[in-house]
Each structure stands twice: as structure tokens, then as C-alpha cells.
Amino acid sequence: MRRLPKIGFGTWMLSGADCTAAVLAAIDAGYRFIDTAQYYDNEAQVGEAIAATTVPREEFVIATKVWYDVLAHDDVLKSTATSLKKLGLKYVDILYVHWPTKPHYNPKETLKAFSELVDRGKVRHIGVSNFTPALVDEAIGVCEALGKGIIADQVEHHPLLQQRRLREHLQERGLALVAYSPLGRRRALEVPEIVQVAKKHGASSGQVSLAWIMDHGAIPIPKAKDPAHIKENFDALDLKLDRDDIALIDSIRVERRLINPPSIAPDW
Template sequence: MNDTPGIPAVKLNNGVEIPQLGFGVFQVPDDETAAAVTSALQAGYRSIDTAAIYGNETGVGRALAASGLPREELFVTTKLWNSDQGYDATLRAFDASLAKLGLEQIDLYLIHWPTPARDLYLDSWRALERLAAEGRIRAAGVSNFQPAHLRRLLDTSELVPAVNQVELHPGLQQAELRAFHAEHGIATEAWSPLAQGAVLDDAAITAIAGRTGKSAAQVVLRWHLQLGTIVIPKSVTPARIRQNLDVFDFQLTDEDMAAIAATDRGLRTGPHPDRFN
């Protein structure tokens, strides 16, 4: 897969490449999703992130089909919902997602949450291993897994997750988790990369925005990119969709990165993975 012009690719641990900046559709109603994804594709995004629980895989599929873009230029991620965990249930859920998206292969399939109280993620992972071996998914990964969940998975399977998609932004920087990923060759992907706007008024970020002539959101997205994180901002506004992509013409200094690092405050906008089922 070639880089989208201006968007670098991250090579995953199995050699598959994913654009470092993609487009997320969390909380976008299905009847609005096709228009939002179409705007994103027209702006230059080639990586689209959805999930079964979002209820908008059909809308994503409509936009992909209508785009006229070659399949090999697109990178599509979707996720297994908690109630579908378990070996056989995972395979059925995957087939359902594939049909809604109108695709023959998913680029990245993720277990959405570890749901430790259900204790089925190892069975679900075996199903993802099968899907990967059969070529129905190009890469298998997880989402919202903590180090303890990852260690258990690594101890009981041969396939190392290509990606762990987690809540990550300046207010919740996940240093321990990112270090674990780096040690084991797992790529870090950020959902809620702007903390739903909660970090955009931080003095350190607004100061950098003022100096660089960029928006606070663009500064935060640039921070993610320079950390090496894969990032999937969401918007339904065409102007904001384009603006979120306009982050490759400036650099944050070491001092900027240190100033943003100091804003970490353990701020979660979503549930804690150890308690969400």
C-alpha cells in the first residue's frame, strides 16, 4: 500500500502498512456516515475506522463503494462488540460486519474491549488468528487492552496484536502502556485523540497554537504524530475534516513536546477497561 500524499504510513508487525492519520466515525449516525466518509475521502483520507457497535458500517460501505477508489488504496478497520465475544460468535460477527461494509476483506479487525468479567477475549483472539490465517483480515488487533490483558494474550497465543487502539490524548498519555507496546512490537492507535475537546484549552497547547498559527486541535494531532501514534480524529464538518488533515507542514519542538507531556492528568473521557463489560 502506498502512502497517501502527505500522510505517512506506519508499518505494523506483520508488514502491513496503515496510514498514520485516519478518519473515525464514532457517534456518527448511519444516515450521515456516507456523507462524512465521502468528505474525508475527498479531502485525502484513506483509512476509515468504524465498529459494529457504532451502527454505521453500512454507511461506511456505501461511501467506499461510491468513491470509485481502488480497494488497495483504502484501509478499513472495524471492531468486534463485547456481546459477540467467543470463538464461534466472533466468526459470525465478523461475517456480519463484512456484509454491511460490502467488502471481501477487512484490513484491521479489533476486539473492541477486553471485557475481563466475561473472560472470552482469548477465545475471540483464536477466531481472529483463524481469520488472519485465512486471509480474511490483513491484520488482527485489540482495543482498550491494558498491559495485564496483553500479557495474558501473549502468553497463550502465537499471534502478537498488530495494534492496540486506546484512549490517548495529552490529558491521558498512557506512558506505561505505550512502553509495553514498544517492547512487544504493538502499534499504538489513539481514539478520542482530542479528549472530545477537553484538552484544547490547556495553556501549553494554546500557546503553541498561537506561536505556530495552527489550531489547538492541529497542535494535538501533530503531537500524536510525533509520538508515532496512529490517530483517527472524527468530525462531520467538511472544513474540520480538512483542517484535521492539515498537520504535515509544521513541527513541534522538543520544548513543545515536553510542555504537552506535562499536561497529563489521568483524564478519561471513556470507561476504564478493567471495569467495562
């Protein structure tokens, strides 16, 4: 695969015609990396938008995720076939393990199924999501034995959850960090340090949060339904923060994890 795009488009909580319209607006704005999941129940609408554009399929990076309760070998194969059908695609670029929840997630069994999907051309790259450093290393070991790599760990990451240790861990191992909830589900927008940097650059708080994430080499996937938000977020690619801005945001010590579903999430 060519390198992953610097920014992607999130689709959680988008449904029906709103979802198709938002994905179309995102494609128009320039996004080529689209993030969905079995759990979001919108793969068909994402697929509709992809089918409706004139952008060639190979320019897109389309990612979906296998839900935590269908991670047994045969369930992975079956549920991914359903995802592809809903998306109207022959393959996805990234297939993630959505959550490493035991006993459904059994690294050898689950990742063997993922590996088979790569061999059959249904999946270009294996991804993991919500994996801690230890879980990442375990999955890398299993994939290596199968002759495969892991392209990314998709985790919550924004100025209020800086993920310093995990970020370094992934960088050392050559995995991308795909940053979900990169606006902290709006909570990052009012953080004084973010507001201060936004004022200095005549940018929005959202753009500052996204530019800071990108400056650290991670890939934010903001979700937006509002067409103005969709475009504004993509334009964060043009915002260049200086060393002082980065240092100021790095210095935020408040930690707020927003996504932590009981009995599904790992022991962070």
C-alpha cells in the first residue's frame, strides 16, 4: 500500500441518508481514508457513497472493523463477507480487530482468519484497535508466524489523552497510530491551551487538535455530520504549528479517556 493518508474520516453515529451525504461531502472535501465498522451499522451507506463518486476505488483506503463477539475463526470469515457485501466492495484496505475482548479474541485463531482473508485478497492489511502495548506485541508475534504484518493500532487519542507511551511503542515497531475521537468528542475544543494556539493562528480549535495529532505522526479520523466541520477538519492539513505550540499542548497533563466500555475494553 502507498502510505496511509495523513487524515481520515470517521463515521460512528452517522446513519441512513445522513451517513451517505456526509461521506460524499468528505470525499468532495478531499478525504480518501474512510473509517467504518460492523458495529456502526452504516457499512451499506458508506458503500453507497463510494459507489456514487467518480473517484477510483484504488485511491481510497477503506477500513472496517470486526466486532468483539465475532472474533472466532469462522465468525471472522462470515462477518467480513457480510461487511464486504454491505460495502459493495471486493476488498477492504484495512480490517481491524475492533476490541481485543477475551474469550472471543483468541490471537492465534482470530489472526489466522485475518491472515486467510489477506491471502484470499479480501483484505489488504490487518489492523488492531484498542490494543495496549503488550497486546500489540502479542499480535505482532502471531502475525509474524503467519508471514503477515500489522499496519496500525486505532486508539483514542487527543490532547486530553496523549498516549505518549503507546505512541512511542508503535513508532518503534513501524505501526501507524490511527487516532479516534481526535476532537475528544468536542471536549478538546475548549481546552485553554488549544484555544490559545487557535487564536494565535486564526484557526479553529478543532484544526489545532488535528494538526497537533498529525505533527506527532498519528492519523486523526474526525467524524462530522456538518459539511462546514467536514471541510474545516480536512483543512487542518494546511495548519502548521510551531515548536512553542506543540510544547504547550504537550504540556497538558489532564487525562480523560472517553471510550471505555465495561467488560469489552482491555486493562489499559
